[in-house]
Amino acid sequence: MNTLAKIESAPPLPITVDDVLAARTRIAGAIVKTPTLISQTLSQMLGCNVYLKFENLQFTAAYKERGALNRLLQLDEASKTKGVIAASAGNHAQGLAYHGKRLGVPVTIVMPLTTPIIKVTQTRGHGATVVQYGEKFDDAYAHARLLEVEQGLTFIHPFDEPDIMAGQGTVALEMLEDAPEIDTLIIPIGGGGLFSGMATAARAMKPDIRLIGVQAELYPSMYDYIKGEHLPCDGDTLAEGIAVKQPGENTRLVVERLADDMLLVTERRLEEALSLLLQIEKTVVEGAGAAGLAALLTYREQFVGRNVGLVLTGGNIDTRLLANVLLRDLARSxxxxxxxxxxxxxxxxxxxxxxxxxxxxxxxxxxxxxxxxxxxxxxxxxxxxxxxxxxxxxxxxxxxxxxxxxxxxxxxxxx
Known part of the structure; x- marks a missing residue:
């Protein structure tokens, strides 16, 4: 079967650009339309035009609240009254908690016992009930699904639901409207929700745009799936926001169909990228938020002369960890x-x-x-x-x- 026939016979993707456009209308006014700005210094350093989307300026300091709000707004009245539940140690928890409180929807978040206290405190501060369970995310996830049944709650997945994916896709709509010259997007991938939404919107707006996914070298789960590799997924990565061992069932369909390439970045590059963004752009990002720039630093020859869009996906980083990264960068230099x-x-x-x-x-x-x-x-x-x-x-x-x-x-x- 030739390539065109394969594409024509492939099952439809979980979301369309119309879903992303509908999500934008739905969440308008409750989400910050963050700026997309060119970085003159990074552009000169890397030999391409570098555009940064500052999603770390959202109220909860991460893009995740886009998808969370889009999902919450489509709950029926009974589900809103009963409440929702999620398993998350990070930005999905805060986005869901914040907008749940705004909308009067009770939110329960199950977090591993190893979750940094700052993230537990912030999530509770947004009004959520936090249940800590298990040593790893998988333990927390299983417990959340148990509580979902026991308490009649609605489970909201951090990445593998069409409404979540569509909400995240609004990032690409804003980027390409503000900087239509962008011809390449480098998008961090954990479970794949952000890439799925952004790629769906971007491919519809600019069919010839290059869509590149990037993962931390320690957690190459989507990379393994796409490339047919069997690299291990484990370790203590700076980019914990994209440290996902199992990509989504829905998201991997989109990544497989729309990604032009998948790249891996080392911990050292993540640290370098995070430090550069603070020094050059005076903006704080978490490890996952630096992944796009880390890929550009690592594979710069692939992007020379292009107009590259990067998403600074979040800024929720522990201050002690941030200090360590900056000091290590000073030592390396x-x-x-x-x-x-x-x-x-x-x-x-x-x-x-x-x-x-x-x-x-x-x-x-x-x-x-x-x-x-x-x-x-x-x-x-x-x-x-x-x-x-x-x-x-x-x-x-x-x-x-x-x-x-x-x-x-x-x-x-x-x-």
């Missing part, structure tokens, strides 16, 4: 370093080392001596110096100066 210096344990040793740091105009942040837990001779010690430099070249000049003064120096590298 050479602006923050830890050096291990071998000294002789005698008066004045630290003074002579500190003098070299002063001569090279390097700021010392922290010192740590080690005399006991070391394999050095009894009269030797190691000194760990955490310091701040202007850039990697500045750091290399410091290391060279220490070496010329007779010191054995070893940088302690970040992974």
């Amino acid at each position: 050479g602006r923050l370093a830890r050096l291990r210096i071998i000294l002789q344990d005698r008066p004045g040793a630290l003074f002579h080392v500190a003098r070299i740091f002063d001569q090279e105009a390097v700021n010392i942040l922290e010192l740590a001596h080690q005399r006991i837990f070391t394999n050095l001779p009894a009269k030797g010690l190691s000194l760990d110096v955490e310091c701040e430099t202007r850039d990697r070249a500045h750091l290399q000049r410091l290391i060279a100066a220490l070496g010329e003064a007779g010191y054995e120096v070893a940088p302690i590298e970040v992974a």
Whole structure:
């Protein structure tokens, strides 16, 4: 069977552009029409025109409330009275809770016991009843389906329902209306709800647009399905918002039909992208929100000269984790370093080392001596110096100066 015949005989997709257009009308006025802006700095850096859709500026700081609201608005009166339930450790929970409270619909969210306390607190703050159950999402999901039956609630899936997909698709409508020159969309994929909605709308508006899905390397579930691979799905990813082990039944049909390619990004690239967005655009995103830029950084040769649209899908990141990512980025760039210096344990040793740091105009942040837990001779010690430099070249000049003064120096590298 030829390709055209296969397409013609394929089953209809779960949603159409009309569903997305209807969703936009339905949710208008209750959702922020976030800006789509070109990033001059990223464009110059990457050799293509980079357009950013700031979905981290939604009230709940994520695009997820689009689909949640679209679904809630179509409940019958009995379902609204009884209430809804979902399993989520993140943005779907907050979007559902916020709009449920606005509409007077009781919302119950089942979260794993391992969910960060900030996400539990935020979801409760939006008026939802939070039930914590199990160590993993799968445990919470199973418990939510049990409570759905026991309490007569309506289950709302985070990605694998047509109404959810259609609501998320409104992101693409806004992007292509605000920046019709966009010829490529790079869209993060977890379960596939955002890609499904956006791809459906975008392909109808611009049939020749390139649609690229991106997943975290640790969770390549949709990538495996599309590419016929068997890469493992597990690990502690920065992009927990797209850490999904099993793609949706509905969403994978859309991704398979409409995606031009699927890409994977490493944790290091996710960290770099998140840090760049904060430094360049002065905007905070979570790991999943940085996935599109991470793909552009990794595969930049594929996008040279194109007009590329990226969705900053959310900004809900723990502040301590954000600090760690930024500090690790400073360390990789050479602006923050830890050096291990071998000294002789005698008066004045630290003074002579500190003098070299002063001569090279390097700021010392922290010192740590080690005399006991070391394999050095009894009269030797190691000194760990955490310091701040202007850039990697500045750091290399410091290391060279220490070496010329007779010191054995070893940088302690970040992974």
